[in-house]
Amino acid sequence: MPSVIAAAVHVELVIKKSRFIACVEPMPDRAGAQQVVAGLRAAHPGAAHVCWALLAGGQSAAVDDGEPSGTAGRPMLDVLRHQDLDGVLATVVRYFGGVKLGAGGLVRAYTDSVAQALLQAQKVPIIKLLQLRCTAPYALEGMVRRELDAAGARLDAVAHGDDVLFEFSLKAEEAVSLRIRLGNAGHGRIAWPGMDQ
Structure with missing residues (x-):
């Protein structure tokens, strides 16, 4: 490394x-x-x-x-x-x-x-960070915050609109497992704008 x-x-x-x-x-x-x-x-x-x-x-x-x-x-x-x-x-x-x-x-x-x-x-x-963003319904905001914290992600911005938009940075090797965990916990209601689903 x-x-x-x-x-x-x-x-x-x-x-x-x-x-x-x-x-x-x-x-x-x-x-x-x-x-x-x-x-x-x-x-x-x-x-x-x-x-x-x-x-x-x-x-x-x-x-x-x-x-x-x-x-x-x-x-x-x-x-x-x-x-x-x-x-x-x-x-x-x-x-x-x-x-x-x-x-x-x-x-x-x-x-x-x-x-x-x-x-x-x-x-x-040198740890390479990946910039990611996801949206979640208001009811899932706490769960998303807990998962981001547990994954060691750095929360860069949160915007409240129709849904909650999270922008965060995370070690590249952690990204796939976090997306899977959020997808499972959110029962498909977490969206990843600008990324392939």
């Missing part, structure tokens, strides 16, 4: 006199990631590189920022993928210490920087 991290975590490694300042943080999109990277560049004007990787669905990215191609951004992204994360930005600010690391050394340095930060990060599973 994919996870996101709860909060930003920073670590610093020194490898052959180069400083690697790594951060992993929750990030939903590329625009936000680019703002963070711009802020790091401004905060670290003497840094040789500000490399980053974003794993966020279709907005993922891997940027080497002047390091040899494939030695920074891609390895950082691979660490995020290996940890089954989503919605996470990894950044590494490098201050060059005068000793060249070579391609393999760079890959290890950037990989280790991100991995060390992730060791300290709290991971939170």
Whole structure:
């Protein structure tokens, strides 16, 4: 199950006199990631590189920022993928210490920087919610509310018209069993507008 991290975590490694300042943080999109990277560049004007990787669905990215191609951004992204994360930005600010690391050394340095930060990060599973709506006669309002509560659904809105309209969010895997329970308890009087019956 994919996870996101709860909060930003920073670590610093020194490898052959180069400083690697790594951060992993929750990030939903590329625009936000680019703002963070711009802020790091401004905060670290003497840094040789500000490399980053974003794993966020279709907005993922891997940027080497002047390091040899494939030695920074891609390895950082691979660490995020290996940890089954989503919605996470990894950044590494490098201050060059005068000793060249070579391609393999760079890959290890950037990989280790991100991995060390992730060791300290709290991971939170991503739970996909389904938005649903149903209508019920007034006489069944209490029963529907109890069933929604028992299923762990979040009640988003209730509207009273000819019937009672419930809009709620629920874990996707719970939806089918809830519909069956409501259908049985309501003896066919629960309707699901916009959904196939």
